[in-house]
Amino acid sequence: MKTRRYRLSVTVLWQMLALLLLPLVAHAQSGATPHIAAELVAAPATPGGEATVAIHMTPEKGWHGYWSNPGDAGLGMQLDWTLPTGAKAGTPKYPVPQTLVVSGLMNHVFEHDYAVLVPIALPADAKPGSRLPIRVAAQWLACTEQICVPEQADLAVEIPVVAKAAAPDARFAEWTRRLPAPLDASGTFSLDAKALRLAIPLPATTPLASPHLFIGEDKLVDYAANQSFAWNGDKLIVTIPRAKLDARDASTLTGVLRLDNEGNGIAFSAKPGTVPAGVTPLATDVAPTSALASLPLLLLAALAGGLLLNVMPCVFPILSLKALSLARAGESEAHARIEGLAYTAGVVVACLGLGGALLALRAGGEEVGWAFQLQEPLVVVALLLLAAAITANLLGLFELTVPGFVSGGSPSSFTRGAFITGLLAAFVATPCTGPFMASAMGAALLLPVLPAMALFATLGIGIALPFLAIAFIPPLRRRMPRPGAWMVTFRRWLAVPMGLTALALAWLTWKVGGPWFAGSAILGLALVLAALFVMGRTQRKGGSARPAAAIALAIAVFALVVLPQPVAPVAAADSLLGAKPFSEKALADALAAGKPVFVWMTADWCLSCKVNEEVAIERAETKAAFDKAGVVVLRGDWTRRDTDITRYLTAQGAAGVPLYVWYGRNGKSTQLPQVLTPSLLVSTASQ
Missing domain, CATH: 2.60.40 (Immunoglobulin-like)
Incomplete structure (x- = not known):
């Protein structure tokens, strides 16, 4: 089945957005001070000669303008001249620009005052002593690293016509000095x-x-x-x-x-x-990013984020897969260490695989972010089939020692099982970026391949660290309960969280693919469970389970192949806060109106997102505070891949959700923590 792919250039999207907003500039900025002040200055010139006029731009602190080719994002200056008869404007000349890398996007900018010099050819019949009026309607984009505002100005000046050319004044001399020196050879x-x-x-x-x-x-x-x-x-x-x-x-x-x-x-x-x-x-060949300088801190953040991920809500269902293995790890020191290393290897391999796939997709032009695997309907269905099969196994419907969370089997099967458990744990758990992991995963999208892969590997080590510690530290291992008959009962109880996980995945299948897609997936699941039931009955009679297992696997593969085309995601339920769908235009409009804005990025597969919504966002106290402050709430649903949301996440240095950004009335943005408290949004809106 062909999945929808997004191959839209970030450059084109930025420029289209700016062009769409330019006609709204006059309305949006009426009465407002521009963030980049513009001034038109003219130097004297002789009749028939060439006058130089300067469009002097002065950005506010933290704002920047763009070179003629703005780079990956932005928009060059647009000029519409009104000149006397016989006069003609030449090509604008820019000073040497600066580079600005924001979340992997290279921009060619000016963060200080600069002047764009434009030659104006005067008519030969211009009279010395006269002054020729010229006007220009200028449009440009003023940006910070978080937001862009289209601006414009109608500028006018008079060019003094003189009989004899004179040396330029100090300002024009300085502006000319800043221009790149022309090379006399091609x-x-x-x-x-x-x-x-x-x-x-x-x-x-x-x-x-x-x-x-x-x-x-x-x-x-x-x-x-x-x-x-x-x-x-x-x-x-x-x-x-x-x-x-x-x-x-x-x-x-x-x-x-x-x-x-x-x-x-x-x-x-x-x-x-x-x-x-x-x-x-040259020895100066370097990457256009300073992220490498802080690589040790980023590695530490990835390790801490992976460790913290073990207590995040999104990983709770996976803890049940580890529990019996942790208990069984006390059987022997050698067994515990081998299984700990196998589990760690599985986690690290999964993180490296996901990270490598993410970097490869982005290098190929895909607008994807961390957790892209759960945005694909077929992956969600595969996880649904797996979770249901694990639940049936825990209930005793059939016996299989892989993925290694049941009793019995050979040491080699436990090692394979621990490895596969690590793969599954990382695959499902990594979409919920922890508070420390967010910065590291965002930086991984900017780094060269090897440092980025080191971050993904360190994340995996952080996830596996508790299990690894138990495997190699005897006092911790001795605190684990000894294997015994209680494990059979405990195994049955573990079917409850896994069954709830399967139900959640069935709901997510409906959300990402629509009712027909979900219904077909559940029908395939029923056939798989029937084959597993036959497999278990054969096992209990002492027969070979391989034929039934092969049938179950064949049904699962067939179900994935013949599933109908997923439809558009189911629309999100109404929000208590009256949230509007996120778009770059909606954000720009709200900021232009001078209103505070709360940007709320979520996804149906992100459990920590749902916890935050229940605990801190969808609350009567939050609504009252937002209503009083006139807050505009923009919600981005990243359950399925969305180019606008992915681009916004990238611009914020985030690799995934949850992401919460607060914009004050002055347009200044602040990223809020990924774990929200009940009072945080209320206090933020009251400031």
Whole structure:
């Protein structure tokens, strides 16, 4: 069955959003002070000469504007000139931009005051001593790392016409100095499916303290990817991976080479041609993110998050799978250690597998996040079949020593069972990101592959740590109850939480796939249980259970193959808070209106989300506080994959749900804890 795939470029979505909002700027910002102040300044010019006008931009602290090619997100400045007859505006010239990486998205920005210089060709009949009025309707995007606001201004100035050219004043001299120096020779470039290679004629003695290449053409390269620099004589060879989505071709190439972090750079152009191999690599090739610097702290956070995950609500059903294995671990020291290592290996392998799949999907352009496995209806059905089979096993309907939570069997079967139990525990438990794990998993999406995989492995070690400690620390193991007849009764009681888990998965199957999908899955489940019943009866008579087991497995696979196409997710129930569906436009509209906003990201498969909703969100006290403060509540349902929600989570540095973000009336955002207390939202709304 084909599952729906999302291959929309983040760049396109950002730009479409900005373009949709630009016509609303005048209304949204009427009476409001812009976050980036704009001023139009003109230098004198002679008749028939070229005047330089500057659009001087001054961002507020924490805000930034964009270069002509904004990168992965943002929007360049839009200019609509009104000029005297015979005058003509040229191409705007920008200073050397800065790089800003937000949740893996590379932006080309200006976080300080900057001036965009535009040449204006004056008519030859302009009279010295006169002043030529010009106007420009400018539109731009002002952003912080959390929110973007489209802004505009109608700017006007008069160009003094003089008989003799004069030296520019101090301000124009400084603005001109900030422009990248034009390179007097053209470079060459080559494009293939994997990379752009560029040769820039540049003396090998040129100091390159912090080089970065800004390409003027959009959607040509992967902006956030590592850029490789090497010398070949007096040519700088630059290699940049191609754009992951919608990669385009180019007949010419323009851009800016940043030399250092002091604003120095070179403007270049290039044409298709031969690009020699790099000979001497630069030692400054680094990833465009500082996350590597804090890798030890991130590893510690992943370990703590995995450890804490053992007491999160989402892992409670899985604890029943461990209980009998923990008790049985006291049989012998060697057995306990082997089983502890096998269980840990299963958890770590599952975390590495999920993490590797996540990174591979994102590298292929998919908008996915942590817990993507539970957003797929077929995966939910497979877990439903497994949970129901485990419940039947615990009740004694049939006997099977895998996944290792029942008594009996050989040591090798216990080892296999512990490994499979670890796989299942991590697969089901990891969607609920703990308070410490959220930052680490968000950072894993920004890091190179090896450090990111180290984070996923450390998460697995954290999840398995309690079981590993019991296996290797004799005093802890001696506190475990000794194996005995009580285990048979306890095994029957463990069927209760597993049965409740199966019921919850049946409900989730309906939520993610619709009634026909869920009904077909339950019919397949009934056939599987019937085959398992026959298997158990055969076992009790002393016969071979393999034929019935093969039939049960075949029915399960067949059921997954022939399930009908899932329909759209079932709409969420009405919220006590009057929550509206989350969208980027709804958030922008609420902030433009100056209202406080509570963004609430949840999913039906996230048990910790549901606990927070019951304990702190859907409460009369919270509603009263929100109503009094005029809070706009936006709820994002991430039960099925949603591009807008995934992009918002990524922008917030979160890999999954729950996520709660509070926006004040001034638009400043604050991420709230993932574990909410009953009074937290009330006190936040009252501030």
